[in-house]
Amino acid sequence: xxxxxxxxxxxxxxxxxxxxxxxxxxxxxxxxxxxxxxxxxxxxxxxxxxxxxxxxxxxxxxxxxxxxxxxxxxxxxxxxxxxxxxxxxxxxxxxxxxxxxxxxxxxxxxxxxxxxxxxxxxxxxxxxxxxxxxxxxxxxxxxxxxxxxxxxxxxxxxxxxxxxxxxxxxxxxxxxxxxxxxxxxxxxxxxxxxxxxxxxxxxxxxxxxxxxxxxxxxxxxxxxxxxxxxxxxxxxxxxxxxxxxxxxxxxxxxxxxxxxxxxxxxxxxxxxxxxxxxxxxxxxxxxxxxxxxxxxxxxxxxxxxxxxxxxxxxxxxxxxxxxxxxxxxxxxxxxxxxxxxxxxxxxxxxxxxxxxxxxxxxxxxxxxxxxxxxxx
Amino acid sequence: xxxxxxxxxxxxxxxxxxxxxxxxxxxxxxxxxxxxxxxxxxxxxxxxxxxxxxxxxxxxxxxxxxxxxxxxxxxxxxxxxxxxxxxxxxxxxxxxxxxxxxxxxxxxxxxxxxxxxxxxxxxxxxxxxxxxxxxxxxxxxxxxxxxxxxxxxxxxxxxxxxxxxxxxxxxxxxxxxxxxxxxxxxxxxxxxxxxxxxxxxxxxxxxxxxxxxxxxxxxxxxxxxxxxxxxxxxxxxxxxxxxxxxxxxxxxxxxxxxxxxxxxxxxxxxxxxxxxxxxxxxxxxxxxxxxxxxxxxxxxxxxxxxxxxxxxxxxxxxxxxxxxxxxxxxxxxxxxxxxxxxxxxxxxxxxxxxxxxxxxxxxxxxxxxxxxxxxx
Numbered sequence: 001x002x003x004x005x006x007x008x009x010x011x012x013x014x015x016x017x018x019x020x021x022x023x024x025x026x027x028x029x030x031x032x033x034x035x036x037x038x039x040x041x042x043x044x045x046x047x048x049x050x051x052x053x054x055x056x057x058x059x060x061x062x063x064x065x066x067x068x069x070x071x072x073x074x075x076x077x078x079x080x081x082x083x084x085x086x087x088x089x090x091x092x093x094x095x096x097x098x099x100x101x102x103x104x105x106x107x108x109x110x111x112x113x114x115x116x117x118x119x120x121x122x123x124x125x126x127x128x129x130x131x132x133x134x135x136x137x138x139x140x141x142x143x144x145x146x147x148x149x150x151x152x153x154x155x156x157x158x159x160x161x162x163x164x165x166x167x168x169x170x171x172x173x174x175x176x177x178x179x180x181x182x183x184x185x186x187x188x189x190x191x192x193x194x195x196x197x198x199x200x201x202x203x204x205x206x207x208x209x210x211x212x213x214x215x216x217x218x219x220x221x222x223x224x225x226x227x228x229x230x231x232x233x234x235x236x237x238x239x240x241x242x243x244x245x246x247x248x249x250x251x252x253x254x255x256x257x258x259x260x261x262x263x264x265x266x267x268x269x270x271x272x273x274x275x276x277x278x279x280x281x282x283x284x285x286x287x288x289x290x291x292x293x294x295x296x297x298x299x300x301x302x303x304x305x306x307x308x309x310x311x312x313x314x315x316x317x318x319x320x321x322x323x324x325x326x327x328x329x330x331x332x333x334x335x336x337x338x339x340x341x342x343x344x345x346x347x348x349x350x351x352x353x354x355x356x357x358x359x360x361x362x363x364x365x366x367x368x369x370x371x372x373x374x375x376x
Numbered sequence: 377x378x379x380x381x382x383x384x385x386x387x388x389x390x391x392x393x394x395x396x397x398x399x400x401x402x403x404x405x406x407x408x409x410x411x412x413x414x415x416x417x418x419x420x421x422x423x424x425x426x427x428x429x430x431x432x433x434x435x436x437x438x439x440x441x442x443x444x445x446x447x448x449x450x451x452x453x454x455x456x457x458x459x460x461x462x463x464x465x466x467x468x469x470x471x472x473x474x475x476x477x478x479x480x481x482x483x484x485x486x487x488x489x490x491x492x493x494x495x496x497x498x499x500x501x502x503x504x505x506x507x508x509x510x511x512x513x514x515x516x517x518x519x520x521x522x523x524x525x526x527x528x529x530x531x532x533x534x535x536x537x538x539x540x541x542x543x544x545x546x547x548x549x550x551x552x553x554x555x556x557x558x559x560x561x562x563x564x565x566x567x568x569x570x571x572x573x574x575x576x577x578x579x580x581x582x583x584x585x586x587x588x589x590x591x592x593x594x595x596x597x598x599x600x601x602x603x604x605x606x607x608x609x610x611x612x613x614x615x616x617x618x619x620x621x622x623x624x625x626x627x628x629x630x631x632x633x634x635x636x637x638x639x640x641x642x643x644x645x646x647x648x649x650x651x652x653x654x655x656x657x658x659x660x661x662x663x664x665x666x667x668x669x670x671x672x673x674x675x676x677x678x679x680x681x682x683x684x685x686x687x688x689x690x691x692x693x694x695x696x697x698x699x700x701x702x703x704x705x706x707x708x709x710x711x712x713x714x715x716x717x718x719x720x721x722x723x724x725x726x727x728x729x730x731x732x733x734x735x736x737x738x739x740x741x742x743x744x745x746x747x748x749x750x751x752x
Contacts, residue, residue: 040696044703046684069671069696077674077692085688295445298453308422312461316453320416320445327420327703 002027005141005184005211007243011353015235015262018352021212021243023141024182025081025089028056030243031259031352033345034091034267035338039064040074040084043272044330045338047086053307053335054342057142058086059267062095062134063102066124067117071137079139091142091267093247094131094173094188096166097149097216108148110165128172140183144214145173147188152222159192159217166190166216167204174208184211186245192217193226195233202237213238214245215263219254228257235262252281252344256361259348271341275334278322280309282340283364284372287315289333294319299373307339308332378403381517381560381587383619387729391611391638394728397588397619399517400558401457401465404432406619407635407728409721410467410643411714415440416450416460419648420706421714423462429683429711430718433518434462435643438471438510439478442500443493447513455515467518467643469623470507470549470564472542473525473592484524486541504548516559520590521549523564528598535568535593542566542592543580550584560587562621568593569602571609578613589614590621591639595630604633611638628657628720632737635724647717651710654698656685658716661744663691665709670695675749683715684708 002022007030011018021028035042035050038061042050050058060080065071077083080090096113100106103115103124112127131146147166150158170187177185187205191197205213215234218227227249235244245265246258255266271281280287282302287294289301297315305311309318309332322329351360378398383406387394397404411418411426414437418426426434436456441447453459456466472489476482479491479500488503507522523542526534546563553561563581567573581589591610594603603625611620621641622634631642647657656663658678663670665677673691681687685694685708698705727736 039700039702040693041702041704044707046704046707068700069692073672073692076672077690083690083693083696085693296449296452314453314459316445316449317416317459317461320459324415324444326415326417327706328417328422330703331420331422331707 004181007212007241009241011355013352013355013357014260016259016348016352016357017262017264018349019243019264023089023184025087025141026056028089028265029345029349030264031345031348032056032265033255033341034059034265035272035341036061036267036269037084037086037090038269039068040080042334042338044276044327044334045272047084049335050086050338051088053338054346055088055338057089057091060090060092060138060140061098062092062131062138063098063126065092065138066095066126066134067119067122071134075137075139081139089141090139092135092138092140092144094144094146095126095134096131096147096169097247099126100149110168112146113148128169129176132173132176136180142184142186142212143177145170145185145187145210147190147216149190149217149220150192152192152217152220152226154192156192156194156197159190159194160197163190163192163197163201167201170205171208174210186210186212186214188214188216188247189234189238190217193222193230198230198234199237202234206239210242212243212245212265214247216247218246219248219250224254224257227254228261231258231261231263252341252364255341255344256348256364260357260361271337272334275337276330278329278333280318280333281337282372283367284370285368287372289315289318289322289329291319301336302340305336305340305343307336309336378558380557383588383617385617387731389728389731389733390636392635392724392728392733393638393640394725395619395640399465399560401463401517402432404465404641405721405725406640407721407724408432408641409631409717410435410641411648411717412437412643412645413460413462413466414645415444416456418710418714420652420703420710421648423460425711426462426714427464429714430722431464431714433465433467436466436468436514436516437474438468438507438514439474439502441468441514442471442502442510443495443498447510451513451515457515465517466515468511468514468516468520470520470522471502471510472507472523472545473623475502476525486544488522488545489524504545505552508549508552512556518560518562518588519553521546521561521563521586523566523592525566525593525596526568528568528593528596528602530568532568532570532573535566535570536573539566539568539573539577543577546581547584550586562586562588562590564590564592564623565610565614566593569598569606574606574610575613578610582615586618588619588621588641590623592623594622595624595626600630600633603630604637607634607637607639628717628740631717631720632724632740636733636737647713648710651713652706654705654709656694656709657713658748659740659743660746660748663748665691665694665698665705667695677712678716681712681716681719683712685712
């Protein structure tokens with residue numbers, strides 16, 4: 001195992017990059033998709049099952065964990081890895097995004113964000129310094145700088161002011177993080193959909209110096225076209241020798257478009273959340289298992305998929321257990337979706353290695369165009 | 377694999393019996409506890425995990441499955457084993473008990489029970505003949521005769537009348553079941569807490585002739601003392617060379633008391649239902665994981681337990697995920713409880729084999745008396 005955090009770039013295909021992040025807790029093959037384990041669990045999955053899908057790293061949410069069970073408690077219990085029985089790397093977000101979207105009675109100042117917990121109404125304050133402290137208490141391998149992120153669309157002046165605050169917070173985050181060998185701190189680029197602001201943000205972050213760089217402020221309502229518009233230029237503003245992480249993305253075609261544009265890491269609740277609402281993602285597109293047409297269908301969700309849901313169960317069974325409100329429906333559909341997402345990442349990594357990313361993308365879209373069930 | 381259904385008695389210790397039921401789908405070690413897979417799933421468990429706890433057989437509920445997804449549909453899809461991915465034996469109840477406790481607008485006649493579905497209000501009729509047909513469509517390995525069971529306490533005349541109706545239905549069940557090599561039909565003794573009625577019922581069933589005999593009409597509100605009172609004499613009324621099945625029992629001490637009195641098979645929703653409500657069963661008694669005293673406890677539920685919940689997680693983690701409403705809480709606690717129940721059965725089988733059932737029972741009660749956590 002590596003003793004320090006490092007990133008090695010193995011191959012590129014256009015802007016798409018194949019690499020490996022090395023950490024003391026294991027290697028992360030990039031492009032990487034990180035399942036979200038908000039409250040110290042990837043919902044409806046055992047961690048060994050998450051690992052079996054091919055995930056090299058999980059994301060944990062600072063905001064949720066600081067409120068329940070509490071960062072100091074997790075630290076007393078040996079850290080988040082031990083607490084949730086996941087020995088591979090964990091990335092934690094800074095809490096900045098979620099405090100603005102979930103907390104009550106938020107008050108934003110230069111110092112940070114004061115708020116009340118959505119769980120029990122208790123008062124809290126998140127600052128760059130406290131965010132660094134919490135992420136350290138959790139034992140996170142990849143720590144995110146504390147930032148603020150306005151919902152889009154927003155006035156450019158609002159976006160600019162918010163970005164500059166985030167850059168001041170980024171500097172405070174770096175100072176508070178200090179020197180922690182084996183642990184990485186990522187800065188977060190902001191600036192909305194304005195190239196000049198993205199450039200200003202990238203320069204500020206590079207000057208501070210981070211182990212990796214996230215592209216923040218996307219997937220917040222701007223739509224895929226606008227997001228890809230930013231991704232056409234934003235990744236190249238960030239140092240090529242550090243991993244680039246697009247936060248909160250996304251659907252399979254969002255992910256392919258992001259990797260194509262030079263993104264190395266992504267996270268999203270979509271595969272797990274979809275699993276719990278009866279939506280399955282397959283190489284042929286989205287399947288709504290609630291639909292009555294599945295009630296008598298003996299075929300698996302996807303005949304080409306090797307996950308337990310597809311290997312052992314029919315669409316009819318998945319339909320039945322979902323309609324009956326059975327927990328196994330969430331378990332199997334989440335497992336399938338996470339498996340599919342990891343297969344998608346593996347397929348892209350193989351395609352970049354062989355210089356066939358364009359072919360991969362073309363096959364992805366052509367199979368989807370055929371419809372959600374294999375021809376008989 | 378056996379081609380036919382058979383029961384071999386290996387040892388006895390007092391009234392307690394050690395045996396093996398052989399079926400074409402595998403052997404069932406008795407005394408056996410059958411987890412309940414009501415709607416074609418043991419709630420919050422994958423079937424391979426249920427098997428890993430040591431379960432040799434599952435119970436499926438005819439009433440639930442006939443309403444959703446429907447017995448004919450399950451048959452078209454290849455039967456219940458294939459549908460739910462469980463290759464070992466399945467016992468199905470007759471639907472008689474649950475139609476009386478769950479269905480709406482029930483009408484009981486000599487012919488059977490007419491009712492409306494609690495799921496969608498649709499009209500149905502269950503008779504001995506239809507119950508046999510449904511259980512055959514499901515592909516059940518052990519089929520239960522259709523019976524009627526009054527809640528206790530009830531007037532003796534009501535119990536007697538009900539028992540005699542059940543005996544007429546038992547004869548019709550046997551005739552409708554016919555000859556199905558490899559599949560077993562069990563009769564169900566009724567008669568409440570009245571020895572003379574239990575004797576009359578046993579004689580009627582033995583005359584008809586079944587592959588096994590259930591003791592019905594208990595665990596319906598009479599209390600453990602009254603139940604044990606019946607079990608002091610009822611098992612001996614049934615043929616010694618056939619398995620005896622006590623329906624719907626119970627808590628660990630109920631199960632030990634039943635095995636001590638000559639019962640070979642039991643089923644109960646308790647371990648799985650308890651898991652979903654935060655109740656864990658351990659060799660030291662019942663643990664309510666919701667309780668705040670677990671919030672900082674780094675110890676496992678039971679240090680001597682080898683289940684995944686105890687091997688990989690602290691009480692603090694289980695407390696956290698239960699309080700947070702996370703699905704993994706149900707998954708882990710159900711797994712633990714089913715594992716504990718199967719360990720209990722294995723312990724009793726070992727004790728009967730070595731003639732130490734009394735010692736086993738004494739150790740069970742003495743450990744419980746010490747409290748729910750190992751001394752530090």
